[in-house]
Amino acid sequence: MTTNTQQPDVRDAPQDLGDAHLRVQLLSQPRYLSGARDLVSAVAKRFGFGETECGQIALAVDEALCNVIRHGYDRRPDGKIWISIWPVNDGSDGDANRAGGMQIVIDDEARKVDPDRIQGRELDDIRPGGLGVYIIRQVMDDVRYEHRNGEGMRLILVKNRGSASEHDGSQK
């Protein structure tokens, strides 16, 4: 994995994400999930998120990467995935009262699907699989799937600091 803090220079990376504060490229292999989770969680912590929120953000990214590996690339091990991260309203505009948060964009060059058809399954239907999108939508504040220009899909995830996501870690 490579990291960039100013002008990213990741070969073949999406060109319109040049202002990302941090970007990593990984191949569509499950063995890199753990490292991606650790990275995202560590950055979330630096952005001021609590331990539970850091875990939830890492879980959402893990689920998103799993979906790209399994469904986008059909477990092909040579597909490229990019994770780009920005702080949101981190006080750099002088407004220290804004809560702030984190935006994560996950890009791939995998098969395109209709964003409207990417839905979490009904929970009453108890069966293995199909939980990933549901979990992502539960723990993040904003979840948007888009077609990338050219090939592949883009997933935009936003988590606001101090916001009550649909699941706050407590039993409902």
Added chain:
Amino acid sequence: MDIGVQKEGDAVVLSPEGDVDLSTSKDLQHHLKQALQGKPVRVLIDLSRVSYMDSSGVATLVEAMQISRRQSTRLVLCSMQQRVKSVFEIARLDRVFEIAENVEVAGDSCSG
């Protein structure tokens, strides 16, 4: 992933160690299927050494639960760390699985 397997009376105790994600859930699935193949009275899964689980791990356990119900094996998840438990809560599967504080408690409740 490292998965301990122990037979205790009429129960098989599985003790996976490490993260259960897309790269390791197949190992857990393999061991669970092997354990269930013998149609034991109980399968206890000691999750005390599992600090992370994603939906692929949850799916593996759902599959095992469905097999166990078909053959009347009692499947119990034991010693779940809060981080793992919260994934089950998000998916509302904490209401579907039998969850015990630890293996000893699961053993007591089953034998009584």
